[in-house]
Amino acid sequence: MAAFTVWKFDGPDEAGVAASVLKDCEREGMVKILDHAVVSWPQGASQPTTKQGHEENWRGTGWGAFWGILLGALFFVPVIGGVAGAAIGAISKMTQDAGITKDQLEKIRTEVTPGTSALFVVTEHGDLDRVGERFHGMHSKLIATNLTDAERQVLLETFSGK
Numbered sequence: 001m002a003a004f005t006v007w008k009f010d011g012p013d014e015a016g017v018a019a020s021v022l023k024d025c026e027r028e029g030m031v032k033i034l035d036h037a038v039v040s041w042p043q044g045a046s047q048p049t050t051k052q053g054h055e056e057n058w059r060g061t062g063w064g065a066f067w068g069i070l071l072g073a074l075f076f077v078p079v080i081g082g083v084a085g086a087a088i089g090a091i092s093k094m095t096q097d098a099g100i101t102k103d104q105l106e107k108i109r110t111e112v113t114p115g116t117s118a119l120f121v122v123t124e125h126g127d128l129d130r131v132g133e134r135f136h137g138m139h140s141k142l143i144a145t146n147l148t149d150a151e152r153q154v155l156l157e158t159f160s161g162k
Contacts, residue, residue: 009116021134030126031127050067
């Protein structure tokens with residue numbers, strides 16, 4: 001099963017750095033990245049910028065459509081009462097089969113704010129211990145995943161350096 005994870009970083013550029021580190025890990029055979037997206041929200045900007053990865057595979061896999069709908073609904077729908085809630089409700093129906101819940105989507109929307117960034121990643125076949133070594137000191141916070149509670153705990157322990 002593919003693992004969907006979202007990591008929040010304390011600065012607007014850190015998720016981009018983390019994506020580069022993750023790509024290096026893939027080149028070294030530590031993890032297989034199915035796709036990823038980076039959201040960067042500089043302080044003072046009215047909305048974040050997004051950059052999606054693996055553009056060459058979009059037509060065959062549909063990741064471009066997935067990221068477009070997910071990130072668009074999370075960050076580019078006006079935050080006006082029911083409009084934001086309706087958007088999250090609509091995409092939660094699309095993502096529930098992937099194990100991504102409405103609560104997780106709402107948490108992502110509230111956690112990724114001006115002055116921060118986030119790395120959205122879909123992976124499989126990863127050596128978390130080895131990948132985690134590369135992420136030490138990056139001040140990240142796991143804010144969403146479709147992993148089981150036990151898998152999530154391993155992920156948190158690995159990436160927090162415990």
